[in-house]
Amino acid sequence: MGAEPFPTTLNHDGGHGDGDSEAPLLLGLQASALVDHVARVDWSLLDQISGERGGSIPVAIEELEHILKEVKTHILSSQDESSPVKTIAGGSVANTIRGLSSGFGVSSGILGACGDDEQGELFVSNMSSRGVNLSRMRMKKGSTAQCVCLVDESANRTMRPCLSSAVKLQADELTREDFKGCKWLLLRYSIFNLEVIQAAIRIAKQEGLFVSLDLASFEMVRNFREPLLKLLESGNVDLCFANEDEATELIRGEQTVNPEIAVEFLARHCKWAVVTLAANGCIAKHGKEVVRVPAIGESKAVDATGAGDLFASGFLYGLVKGLSLEECCKVGSCSGGSVIRSLGGEVTPENWHWMCKQMQIKGLPVPGHPHMSSLTV
Numbered sequence: 093m094g095a096e097p098f099p100t101t102l103n104h105d106g107g108h109g110d111g112d113s114e115a116p117l118l119l120g121l122q123a124s125a126l127v128d129h130v131a132r133v134d135w136s137l138l139d140q141i142s143g144e145r146g147g148s149i150p151v152a153i154e155e156l157e158h159i160l161k162e163v164k165t166h167i168l169s170s171q172d173e174s175s176p177v178k179t180i181a182g183g184s185v186a187n188t189i190r191g192l193s194s195g196f197g198v199s200s201g202i203l204g205a206c207g208d209d210e211q212g213e214l215f216v217s218n219m220s221s222r223g224v225n226l227s228r229m230r231m232k233k234g235s236t237a238q239c240v241c242l243v244d245e246s247a248n249r250t251m252r253p254c255l256s257s258a259v260k261l262q263a264d265e266l267t268r269e270d271f272k273g274c275k276w277l278l279l280r281y282s283i284f285n286l287e288v289i290q291a292a293i294r295i296a297k298q299e300g301l302f303v304s305l306d307l308a309s310f311e312m313v314r315n316f317r318e319p320l321l322k323l324l325e326s327g328n329v330d331l332c333f334a335n336e337d338e339a340t341e342l343i344r345g346e347q348t349v350n351p352e353i354a355v356e357f358l359a360r361h362c363k364w365a366v367v368t369l370a371a372n373g374c375i376a377k378h379g380k381e382v383v384r385v386p387a388i389g390e391s392k393a394v395d396a397t398g399a400g401d402l403f404a405s406g407f408l409y410g411l412v413k414g415l416s417l418e419e420c421c422k423v424g425s426c427s428g429g430s431v432i433r434s435l436g437g438e439v440t441p442e443n444w445h446w447m448c449k450q451m452q453i454k455g456l457p458v459p460g461h462p463h464m465s466s467l468t469v
Contacts, residue, residue: 115273116201116225117412119190119301120185121292122238123285124260125206125215125229126253128182129160130397130436132243135152136167138250145244148251148309150284151308156254159240168245178436181218182239184280184306187398187437188348189406191427194222196459198409201225203270203292205261219436223224226272228337232259245386247393255284263291263400271299276408281308281323283316292329302330305362310337317342323360331364331411338366351375357381366407366421367401373425378417384420391429398437404427419456426450 100375126369128311143149151159151376160177167176181190192200202224206212208231215236220226242250243348266288271277277296279289293303305323307313313320320342323329334342339354346353351367352375358365359377366376373386406427410420430447439447448458 106336109387110242114225114226114227117274117276118189118201118276118408119228119271120189120200120202120278120374121261122185122202122204122280123288124182124255124258125204125212126181126183126186126237126239126255126258127211127214128178128180128239128241128397128436129163130180130241130243130395131163131176132395132435133163133166133328134246138242138244139164141242141250141252143250144311145313147261149234150256150443151252151254151310151351153238153254153257156238156252157241158295159252160316163240163242177371178437179214180436181215181239183237183404184308184401184444186219187276187401188278188306188408190219190222190402190411191402191431193224195402195427195430195439195447196215196409196414197404198227198459199225199230201274203261203266205230205232205259205262207232207234207236207259209235213236222438223267224286230261230265232272233274241395241397241436243395243397243435247396249395249397251397260285263287265292266295267296269373271296271301274299274301275412276304277301278304278306278404280306281312282319283312283319283337287322293326298326302327302407304331304404305329305425306341306400307332307334307338310341313338315339323326324358326365327339327361329362331366331408332362333366333368333369333400333407334358335400336370342406352382364411366419366424367405367429368424370396370399374403374421376417376421381417383421385418385425388429388469389427390450391432395435396432397430397435401437402431402439413457415457421451422454423451426454427458430435437454 239253403424406424
């Protein structure tokens with residue numbers, strides 16, 4: 093245990109406040125806070141590290157440090173970036189929550205644990221400066237998780253997270269107070285956090301929250317498909333996001349594997365099912381309605397990191413604003429297109445403005461930007 097909530101966000105009685113008035117509308121569970129080290133590298137480095145290119149495989153701290161050293165000799169020069177390695181708060185859920193808060197102005201918070209180290213301070217500073225509610229975060233003695241995100245010349249990213257020695261939120265540390273007053277719980281599938289995910293879903297449902305699940309990576313779905321199917325078959329997942337590779341792994345064994353089959357499969361278990369198709373847009377289903385929305389052709393890909401995470405930000409913004417299924421997909425397409433225009437899973441101020449312009453062109457309601465003043469450069 094040894095966890096302590098952030099003192100700056102607590103009342104004198106040590107609680108979260110009265111719940112409803114202070115609770116974020118959307119709450120993301122990320123058991124371990126994570127710091128991303130993002131760099132554009134040549135292909136030869138990707139050939140030297142273990143695992144498939146394009147995926148996400150956990151590594152030990154020694155390998156993470158080795159990769160970071162090697163990165164310096166394999167950097168692809170870029171006129172746009174001031175530093176060859178961009179270090180920011182990361183993790184799929186954190187990317188989505190930060191996007192909702194800073195880009196869409198939706199009240200959003202994060203639930204998890206970070207270490208009392210330099211990386212933990214960086215995570216807290218980055219997220220709080222973007223307006224994210226951290227009152228449900230715990231700080232623990234120990235190290236904060238890190239991930240190296242290697243981006244190749246084609247803008248594809250290969251991730252090597254180091255989670256083994258990092259502090260994390262345990263299932264028995266969750267309380268009903270964590271979820272009280274929230275409307276949505278956002279999750280990312282991970283076998284390593286399965287117990288805390290299951291506990292969070294159970295309490296969230298007791299508190300009447302909707303649950304959104306992202307399928308994480310094709311390796312995670314491939315290697316741990318059965319527990320994932322049980323989560324979906326429970327009926328407790330209201331919204332599921334999958335990219336094409338993840339969806340393919342999920343429905344392997346079917347006679348034909350295509351996005352239409354995948355979205356139908358997910359929709360059997362979830363109220364909303366979304367399969368993103370990279371440059372081909374996305375397909376989504378809600379009830380009997382199926383929509384297909386193209387990607388934004390005007391978006392120049394620099395780094396695919398966070399594309400699915402920011403798509404989720406836009407889609408969820410659409411849902412909480414009461415937009416149609418097609419409009420939710422269009423907003424997701426705009427926000428997903430905005431993040432790939434620069435390095436890392438955080439949208440720059442210029443690219444938020446680009447996104448708003450795309451939304452205006454498509455006749456979508458443009459969000460206010462309560463935190464844009466702190467983002468201007």
